[in-house]
Amino acid sequence: MRTSTMDVTVWRLVGLVAAAVVVSLIFAFSQDDALSALVNIITALTIIVPAVFFIWMYRSPKVTPxxxxxxxxxxxxxxxxxxxxxxxxxxxxxxxxxxxxxxxxxxxxxxxxxxxxxxxxxxxxxxxxxxxxxxxxxxxxxxxxxxxxxxxxxxxxxxxxxxxxxxxxxxxxxxxxxxxxxxxxxxxxxxxxxxxxxxxxxxxxxxxxxxxxxxxxxxxxxxxxxxxxxxxxxxxxxxxxxxxxxxxxxxxxxxxxxxxxxxxxxxxxxxxxxxx
Known part of the structure; x- marks a missing residue:
């Protein structure tokens, strides 16, 4: 059974978010104030993820006018x-x-x-x-x-x-x-x-x-x-x-x-x- 294009896109998005979280954790714990850095990065992720998700959905050809x-x-x-x-x-x-x-x-x-x-x-x-x-x-x-x-x-x-x-x-x-x-x-x-x-x-x-x-x-x-x-x-x-x-x-x-x-x-x- 072939994986649909939508499924591939979703898993790519999940993979990107997971990679971002891993990189964020590594960066956060390498700073002097690790907790503050981690909080700041997580805040950035909470902004980026829904924004990217909305734009992806809004521009999808599967969405009618x-x-x-x-x-x-x-x-x-x-x-x-x-x-x-x-x-x-x-x-x-x-x-x-x-x-x-x-x-x-x-x-x-x-x-x-x-x-x-x-x-x-x-x-x-x-x-x-x-x-x-x-x-x-x-x-x-x-x-x-x-x-x-x-x-x-x-x-x-x-x-x-x-x-x-x-x-x-x-x-x-x-x-x-x-x-x-x-x-x-x-x-x-x-x-x-x-x-x-x-x-x-x-x-x-x-x-x-x-x-x-x-x-x-x-x-x-x-x-x-x-x-x-x-x-x-x-x-x-x-x-x-x-x-x-x-x-x-x-x-x-x-x-x-x-x-x-x-x-x-x-x-x-x-x-x-x-x-x-």
Whole structure:
């Protein structure tokens, strides 16, 4: 059985990425600051791989003109995914550090571990998942377009970070922030993740070129890896004393992008086919 041209291309791409990783590891561990060098190279790989993958798919002769037209608006959805997860993935580092060193983790005399906050987003998604599904079914054809849903998810995530920035700004110097601010932040992050991820993955299956159905879903997850790569650089700027600016600037950027995506919804609705 002859191997298809597509299979050969995919394996070549896999081989190139694997070779790049090996070379990166060798280079990283040959530097004085091996860990920083490795992080920088991995960040570069998370940018290069999805970019190359998208260009390869976009230029493929197997993609029809209509499918190709869908891919450009899809890039805007991927942008929202990257920016949102830039915030969401910080629940394991900067938000956790803030909870550990800058938050009063006590309620009614009971001291609780700072790590408890991390589970809040998942709890919100478990509770609100059925509610959101019921809402979309109830709205039927009146529900927002997928671009508006993804934009709304990004806005909700950005608000979560703005809440933390507000809490930090209202907390007197040297005092511990109330845990309520982090609780509200994680509620918004959970709602944002639920809204953006479900809508974005649904759009992925509908916008994917017929010849690249599974590969387009892989691109969605590659964009999440890209968010991790960018985050690895951004967290270097975190300091407890600069929490207002650190969380505030990121929150503003993500909210602005989400609002932009929502404003562009009428245009994107015309450009996207087979997507409601």
């Amino acid at each position: 209509t499918e190709r037209a869908n891919l450009l608006p899809y890039l805007l959805l991927l942008g929202a995914l990257v920016l949102y997860n830039l915030l969401y993935f910080q629940s394991g580092n900067t938000l956790n550090l803030l909870a550990l060193n800058g938050v009063d983790n006590e309620i009614f005399g009971f001291n609780y571990p700072s790590t408890w906050y991390i589970s809040l987003a998942a709890i919100v998604e478990i509770i609100m998942g059925p509610v959101l599904a019921w809402l979309w079914i109830k709205l039927g054809s009146r529900q927002p377009h997928v671009a508006a849903k993804v934009g709304l998810g990004a806005v909700l995530g950005g608000i979560g970070f703005l809440v933390v920035a507000l809490g930090a700004s209202l907390t007197p110097g040297g005092a511990l922030m109330s845990g309520a601010w982090l609780v509200i932040c994680y509620v918004f992050l959970g709602l944002g993740d639920l809204t953006l991820q479900t809508s974005g993955m649904s759009a992925t299956t509908k916008l994917a070129p017929r010849a690249f159905a599974s590969q387009t879903m892989a691109l969605w997850f590659a964009a999440m890896a890209l968010a991790q790569g960018i985050q690895a650089q951004v967290v270097k700027f975190y300091e407890l004393e600069s929490s207002v600016f650190y969380f505030g600037i990121q929150g503003l950027v993500v909210v602005a992008y989400g609002l932009l995506l929502m404003a562009l919804t009428p245009y994107l609705k015309k450009r996207m086919t087979s997507v409601a």
